[in-house]
Amino acid sequence: MNMTQQTSEAVRPHDWPGLADPVHDSQRLFRQLLGAMSEPGTLTELVLPELPTGAAISPAAWGALLALCDLDTRVWVDQGLARANLAAALAFHTGARLTDDPAQADFALVTPDTLSREDGFALGSDAWPDRSTTLIVMVEALAQGDDWWLSGPGVPGERGLALGNAERALPLMRVLAANRAHFPRGLDAFISSEMRLTAIARSTRLAGPGLAATDDAEHQEETA
Amino acid sequence: MNTAIDSGYNFAYLDEQTKRMIRRALLKAVAIPGYQVPFGGREMPMPYGWGTGGMQLTASVLGADDTLKVIDQGADDTTNAVSIRAFFERVAGVETTTATAQASVIQTRHRIPEKTLRADQILIFQVPIPEPLRFIEPSEEETRVMHALEEYGVMHVKLYEDIAHHGHIATTYAYPVKVDGRYVMDPSPIPKFDNPKLHMSEALMLFGAGREKRLYAIPPHTRVESLDFEDHPFEIQAWDEPCAICGATDSYLDEVIIDDQGARMFVCSDTDYCNSRSEEKA
Numbered sequence: 001m002n003m004t005q006q007t008s009e010a011v012r013p014h015d016w017p018g019l020a021d022p023v024h025d026s027q028r029l030f031r032q033l034l035g036a037m038s039e040p041g042t043l044t045e046l047v048l049p050e051l052p053t054g055a056a057i058s059p060a061a062w063g064a065l066l067a068l069c070d071l072d073t074r075v076w077v078d079q080g081l082a083r084a085n086l087a088a089a090l091a092f093h094t095g096a097r098l099t100d101d102p103a104q105a106d107f108a109l110v111t112p113d114t115l116s117r118e119d120g121f122a123l124g125s126d127a128w129p130d131r132s133t134t135l136i137v138m139v140e141a142l143a144q145g146d147d148w149w150l151s152g153p154g155v156p157g158e159r160g161l162a163l164g165n166a167e168r169a170l171p172l173m174r175v176l177a178a179n180r181a182h183f184p185r186g187l188d189a190f191i192s193s194e195m196r197l198t199a200i201a202r203s204t205r206l207a208g209p210g211l212a213a214t215d216d217a218e219h220q221e222e223t224a
Numbered sequence: 225m226n227t228a229i230d231s232g233y234n235f236a237y238l239d240e241q242t243k244r245m246i247r248r249a250l251l252k253a254v255a256i257p258g259y260q261v262p263f264g265g266r267e268m269p270m271p272y273g274w275g276t277g278g279m280q281l282t283a284s285v286l287g288a289d290d291t292l293k294v295i296d297q298g299a300d301d302t303t304n305a306v307s308i309r310a311f312f313e314r315v316a317g318v319e320t321t322t323a324t325a326q327a328s329v330i331q332t333r334h335r336i337p338e339k340t341l342r343a344d345q346i347l348i349f350q351v352p353i354p355e356p357l358r359f360i361e362p363s364e365e366e367t368r369v370m371h372a373l374e375e376y377g378v379m380h381v382k383l384y385e386d387i388a389h390h391g392h393i394a395t396t397y398a399y400p401v402k403v404d405g406r407y408v409m410d411p412s413p414i415p416k417f418d419n420p421k422l423h424m425s426e427a428l429m430l431f432g433a434g435r436e437k438r439l440y441a442i443p444p445h446t447r448v449e450s451l452d453f454e455d456h457p458f459e460i461q462a463w464d465e466p467c468a469i470c471g472a473t474d475s476y477l478d479e480v481i482i483d484d485q486g487a488r489m490f491v492c493s494d495t496d497y498c499n500s501r502s503e504e505k506a
Binding site for chain 1: 234235240241243244245247248249250251252253254255256257259261262284285286288369372404406407424428441442443444445446447
């Protein structure tokens with residue numbers, strides 16, 4: 001078959017790039033993910049080969065999946081992102097299982113819009129807050145900016161982010177801002193666009209247009 | 225990079241699936257500062273109590289281009305530190321160093337280096353008993369509920385009993401802290417002298433308990449308060465004399481008995497700090 005004439009359905013699982021050096025590439029990617037989660041709002045570039053034509057997720061999101069998923073993890077995928085045979089590729093490269101139940105998901109591939117429709121992701125419990133879903137979010141753009149302001153652990157003072165159109169990012173930011181209300185339960189998020197990635201932890205305080213003002217006055221004082 | 229790696233093992237000893245399991249747990253730990261995340265601890269080629277928790281974290285974090293430093297009570301040259309350093313030289317082939325400033329990953333038993341850590345460094349603590357409430361409440365089920373409900377009053381009762389017995393807070397190591405205003409955490413048996421270094425640190429700090437199979441973290445720039453009372457504020461140790469070798473007045477000093485007449489000297493516990501100060505003066 002001629003590669004260039006493939007429809008997205010004809011993309012084979014091994015057309016998706018794996019890690020050339022699984023041991024050291026996954027270590028490198030993990031350290032970037034760890035750095036991102038430790039310092040929410042900082043940007044990092046995950047270097048990966050090009051994804052097959054028709055893929056609806058970012059190379060950075062694919063990198064996070066390759067680094068973190070294996071047969072012990074369940075992944076929930078928004079139908080809009082499950083293009084170019086993503087499910088088969090994920091199973092082929094990592095052994096991860098897909099789930100239709102968001103409450104069962106260790107990782108969820110979503111867009112901000114997904115979160116206005118789907119709210120069943122696992123938050124963990126007060127006793128076991130680690131039993132939660134980690135979101136891997138596709139956004140249209142990702143840069144330092146002044147739309148969304150992050151503070152809290154990992155952030156000296158404040159850090160500003162722009163995720164493209166603020167209106168379209170709002171469902172995501174509402175969900176992440178709500179983390180403070182039910183901490184330690186909550187959703188952690190890796191947010192990606194192309195090769196670029198940042199993270200917002202559940203411990204992060206968020207401020208921005210359309211978000212309720214934070215009541216965490218004690219912390220504001222401390223970092224001011 | 226040293227290429228003379230023991231090829232019988234995967235890079236850094238642990239298999240990849242174990243590393244991924246620990247890595248996923250580490251991401252949760254960082255996102256919930258001070259919360260103890262359970263992980264599937266593996267048997268390491270050394271007994272519990274020698275740093276198996278710290279080693280599993282180091283093995284999961286370490287890359288071929290990292291430079292590793294290992295300290296035991298501040299010293300680079302004690303059995304535990306030498307063995308763990310040699311272990312990772314053998315199974316990962318990484319560069320090792322004793323210089324704090326040159327290390328990208330530092331595994332430590334019971335000290336935080338005197339030299340202020342940077343943003344590009346990761347400090348990994350070996351933890352014997354991760355649960356700060358354990359000596360008050362032996363049941364794991366109970367302490368888990370206490371953490372869930374933020375029921376920490378009993379911790380202050382323990383410190384108060386110190387004051388009632390001794391007139392001051394007599395806890396000198398493993399001094400409990402509160403992380404980001406939420407979780408009470410055992411900082412591992414570091415002297416309380418080191419507690420202020422946990423607060424708003426530039427470096428990421430990871431804690432691994434091998435026997436108890438728990439790991440936890442303090443991200444950089446995170447509030448870490450040592451528990452205390454308004455009328456008995458938290459204080460760190462102080463010495464009347466400087467380090468007998470390098471003259472430092474700002475470092476944690478070990479008391480060393482030097483003869484059978486009871487004569488003693490006080491020297492820095494951080495050997496790299498002491499050596500580099502002595503070299504500067506020479």
